Amino acid sequence: MEKLLLIQRDRSNFLLNDFLSVFFDITMHSMNSSSRGIPEFKDFDAVVIAGKKISEGLPKTGKVFVVSDYLALKRSTDLFYEYLTLPFKIKKRGFKPRSECLTFQQTMDKLTGYLTDPPKYLVVDVETEGLIPKFGNITVISFMSDTDDIGYWYPLKVVNEYSYVKKGLDLSFEQFDQGMPTTKEVFQLKELFSEVVKKTKVVGHNLKFDLKWLSEHGYITKMPEVFDTMAMAFFLFSKMKPLKLKVLSSYLFEVDSWDDRVDDFIKAMTPASDRCYGKIPTSVLGEYAGLDVFYTRELFELFRTFLTPSDALEIIFKAIPIFADLENKGMHINKARQKETSKRYENIIFNVKEKIHSLPSIKRLEAKNFQALAETNEKKAKRFKNPDSVLLKKSKVNLNSYRQKSTILYEVFGLPGEGTDKNRLQKHLSAYTTTPEAKEFIESLMEYNAYNKIKTTYIDGLLKKSWKDFYLADFNLLGTVTGRLSSPFHTMPSRNKDIKSLFDSRFGDEGFFLSIDYSQLELAILGHMSEEDSIIETFNNHEDMHAKTAALIFNKDISEITGEERSTGKTINFAISYQSSAKSISESLMITESEAEKMMENFFAKVPKLYAWMEKQKKDITKKPWIKSPSGRFIPIPDILSEYTSDKASAKRCSINYQSQGFGSDIVLFSLINYYPKLANKRSCLIGTVHDSVQFDLHYKDLFYVLNTLKDTFENLPRDKFNLCLPLYIDFDLGLNWGEACSVSCTDQKLLLKGKKENIENTINRMKNLFELEIVDQSDETCLLEVSSLKKMEQYYENKDSDVQQNHQFGQL
Template sequence: MSQKRLFLLDAYALIFRGYYALIKNPRINSKGQDTSAIMGFVNSLFDVIKREKPDHLAVAFDKAGSKDRLEIFPEYKANRDETPEAIKIAVPIIQEILKAMHIPIIEKAGVEADDLIGTIAKQAEKEGYKTYMVTPDKDYAQLVSENIFMYRPARMGNGIEIWGIPEVQKKFEVERPEQVIDYLGMMGDAVDNIPGLPGVGDKTAKKFIAAYGSMEGLFENIDQLKGKMKEKVEANKELGLLSKKLATIILDCDVTFDAKDYEISTPDEKKVKEIFGELEFRRLTDQFTKIFFPSEENTTATATKKSTSTAGAGQFSLFGSNEESSSTDSLSSRKNISNTEHFYQSVAPGMAMKLFLQNLLKQNNVCFDTETTGLDPLTAELVGIAFSWEAGKGFYVPFPEDKDEAQELIELLRPFFEAEDIVKIGQNLKYDIKVLAKYNIEVKGKLFDTMLAHYLINPDMRHNMDVLSETYLNYTPVSITELIGKKGKNQLSFRQVPQEKQTEYAVEDADITYQLKEHFTPELNAANILSLFEDIEVPLLRVLADMEIEGINLDKEFLQSLSEELDKDIKTLESNIYSEAREEFNIASPKQLGIVLFEKMKLVDKPKKTKTGQYSTAEDVLSYLAKDHKIIQNILDYRGLSKLKSTYVDALPNQVNENTGRVHTDYMQTVAATGRLSSNNPNLQNIPIRTERGRQVRKAFVPRSEDYTLLAADYSQIELRIIAALSEEETMISAFKNGEDIHASTAAKVFNVPISEVTREQRSNAKTVNFGIIYGVSAFGLSNQTNLSRSEAKELIDTYYKTYPKLRNYMSEQVDFARENGYVQTVLGRRRYLKDINSANAVVRGAAERNAVNAPIQGSAADIIKIAMINIHKKLKESNYKTKMLLQVHDELVFDVFKPELEEIKSLIQSEMENAYKLAVPLDVDLGLGTNWLEAH
């Protein structure tokens, strides 16, 4: 009879690991609940059960710290940060899941999990069990024996490490695992606040143990030590022995191993699925069913081997048998996708291609993914296209390098891409659409972009395919760097990768994306955002692709002259700064700058410092001091001009496409959680417009020719109009309806003067409050932005809220809604999840409350301009206008207008933008024309 195995899980170690593994991409459900810690723990639990099929299993929890250790050292674990709220909330839910799964929970007040696990492991060993301690915590290494092992989960998707005696000996350079206690005692532990021996690190601890065997052995041989180390060890004997005691796992806790209690038994299927349903764990629900209630079909599926083959005329096997071929890359070390088997096939010319096309055109939903020679879709060439329409199966069509032959091959696929009745699925389809446009292929029919879908489902996460696959399919795809290498001169082109590996990689991407679509469709429905996806984000994808392909003309000669002017101005500022400082130094070095300003010039009594102890010369710090010190204003001007020159004036000419002669920015739909677009390469949305020099950069953007003019259409005060409408604040609505200057109108009311007597300063202060309210401006913030004192600023804000009481009520209602639901939403139902809205930390909670007010307003403005863009683009195409939409920058659209079409286009743009969405206040659009963007704006 084989030896029975017991698995003991350290709950908190696995919970924290799961939480922090997803810290940059938290798993937040439609209720706004952060489920990262729960999902991470359950994934680890299921992974152990799937891999090991244990006979016995239990989970140990810490409860109220270690009474024994705190009695001998009250500072034990005193340095630890407060447990994140998401973990505090997760623990009772995890315990509820374990109870529903009939998995025993080991927990005792005042006893830590490692002591519980240590005690039980040693008891089980005596009863003939082989015990595996499931934890990433290295402290458990001291317990390892012939029958007790550490079972260490590695990074998600990368398997596990099992530490027996040889592994512990190698890792800690000890003869016996018990010596790990001495190692930990000597080293100390900053996380647990175990002091250790001062001056003793990893190498020294290992050296001492090799020489003296133990902590006590070291103290018996102090005379062999030299210098300061001898003094430190001699002076800290008691501290060393205390540290060893704190690091020792207790093996006689008041807990008893009962084999019968720890036996794996059948879970309460209904209860577990009910909990998972509440948490929206669809993927884990599938896994749970497959592990504990496998059907015959599931059992059979796990036996099927995966293969990659090249289909020739006589072996188009995917439509018949699943024969295994000679794949050169089985990738067996990685987890398989979803239902464990997959079959990927390269399509050869001739009969195989004919059969493939016949089947392709019969499908209703197909995922496709282009593989190219580079990341820039306007210059990249096709290397291959992968297709998948069934989980675990897919095809790869390799493309020849010869352009004419490649065009001939794409023509065979044209009927698929232009089929209106086939849904095209992809991850970041805008890239594929732009690549195919170079081959004169238009992708028609309905689209489903998994990146966009996930962006709407969980806007605060990352949306790249690897993250989505790990999160939703529990599968880590092969990395592109495994095939072509990391960036640098040795990186290969995808064309240089062997075709078998091309097939494996490309079809895997298509297969994963196809499966992600199956996950995201019900989630879009559940969150009531399917129409936002289908009617706004997906149509916008096509609009942006056309805008990016079009690009905008750039006056390089103007930028050259502007660069020379900036150079002179920067040198003048540099000279003035040196003169005021009475020395030369590196102005761009925060360290040198801080020393000059705060040590040598002593501009302030108590200068602010960074975490590293340097003087802070951050923008906000210097801006606060600028009005009192000319040198600081000069430094800010120097920084601004230097950044403008390097980021835009000198960089833009290098970003002109050689083939088109234009700049082609890349608009990203999935970056800003509010729904706003962002632009990249170059970023046209961050060109400074508050300074004269910054505005000058816009002069460089010009029409394509003399037959065209630039037109800029800008929503006027759209965010204020939205907040007026959403809050139903009649006084603001009335001002907008009557065409009043909203800032003068606000000033007249808050300063209690006739509108005709409002001063420029009063209007300016009212404007600052109008826009500041949206972003939760405080009296401190308002006084910094105006000439008002803090008390005057507070009085102005208080008066503002009294003047507009419904606005204040609306803001409170938004925060209350967020607290109850975990999210807020725009006029189109776009959600912004606010996981910190109920945080106990006032600063963190305050930021979430400001977002609760701001996100619906900024997000609604983003929604409205997207509707306008879609409608304008449609009209321009339908009527075959030569005019093109080129840029979107926040609330502004820029067009290259064919002069003979000007009057029609002006009317079309104004009408579509002002009627994009009906609010209780009119939307107002300002139009401007010019021979460059600055002039038009």
């Protein structure tokens, strides 16, 4: 009898969870059977997908899935991916990849043809001199339409010389005879290309990068509707494999990588800082660029056949051109303040180091080092004018050296174990066996590490990613499985005022820094998904959820809650969102574990629907190793299949936290996308986002317009997209810079500022120079203002300044 591996589906399109479901069923069957047999490909005669039998192309050998000592999907990722892509490989088209260089006239003719008869889509790729558009030029531009069979490329820079040499690499190349385009030709090309892009959809792989370069250098004047094959691969395969174009094409089309020659030329460039695509000979780079668009087109045709559309994927497509625009704009940095802050941290670090060097044990170690250096460098010391000072400097303990820190901790102070990371130092600090001097060293070392990290990585590191007075962030829209954005900007300590205070307005005395934040978004989402009456009532009444949680824990009325009790409620709320343990809560609140458990019991007793929903999620994840957010984001959680209890526990926590994070991320992105067109023809601009918050560079003439339209857009989500059973609220922070911003609420022409007295006064003083205003009421921490008119009454203009040019033609979802 013929053995078939059935892939059951209730939809017409291919989905990853279909395969995960089959995988899970086979795994459970194997683990529950007496023989614990593992299915192999040879055990099946064919695979049936959507009622269609596929018998050709099955691997002759190999297990279907490894389950005997299975660690989630980690050990069988390659095999699982191979099996997953089987229908793709069977359905692949017999294409022949081709790449062709065009002359200037041929390029113009081709683009004119696209303009006359617009294609369904245009695949675009650029090769550049670097990673940041403001620091280089485009060297090659390549493109092809849905009807083309060839990847076309046109060089904007000609390279016929290559001086690097490296053994074992083939660095031969043909001379490129075609000359570089003239300035006039480049201008004509930009005009025509921008017109073509306005009339068609654009496809690319990691398209945000290409849009940034094309927009910055004038090839795009209006952001188009886009499709990104990297995003499609992310939603199809999650993060089971790298999403690079070459890796995907290699697996799906069984083709050899076409970038080996380019890689050879890059590897030969030494030092590594010299490595740049702009130095690769044009004949090599152009061929590579043409094949890039060819395979991108093949991926797009394949993915759009098998991928089920979702709200989350649509949001990513809409967000790509917006983030390309805001990354080019950058965030304004106060460089004078940056230098001042760097100097202040340098002094703090110096004092901490002096404190460490003054410890008796450290002094003895450095004296020993000095003696050893003096004995071994006796002859060399004669060459120095002051040999003792040189040896003394070399004998000092280097606090950045892992080896030297380990020597102090485990040899000088005799502590057990190994390692110098923060968790290890914290354990030594809390151990009763640690001597007072060792504790003083550890405390000072942790202080040094913290200040040195902030100074070198963030305060000084801003300059490395800066252009003029602007920090150029790079937001990764596909950096996490939950949908939360990631970037170096996100890793900055968000509570560190010194770092946040470096970001201010590009408009100087006529601008403000504005940050908005969804209030307790993840708690609102948990209340929505669980339909918990208590949480819904709290948001409907616009009450403080942290105070409400404290009231539930301490059995008090919400009006009787103190500031300290509210802080406890806030800790509990974060613990619920992130599924923290009682031990973690006890450490945060400095109480016993039993007290923490009692608090959680009191809370969950008052929110039975939330508790039941969370328990259901933990149970459901044991039946299928993935979750799906309300916005259609599919998130695999393979750790539930692990044989280790800790992995299973982590997976159960993720089944709750990932849903609220994923849905929350899509809400923030959706609101950001819908608000973006409302800044058209305004000088104010969107400049960044961190988790549930969004940042703006605000021109004073847009103050009330932005505050009112933001509230309307972010709080009133369309019901056809997000049918929430409770309202959402946003909080505003406004100030001269991010770190010194005050909480602000706006009603008609009135502003209520709350915050530190100094920050309020600084904000009011700037407003006095810009507005006719009256202070209605004022205290140390609040101020109510009424603004009657602008002081500068000149007509508001259409902005044509290239430094603040807006590309806001992108439509709403």
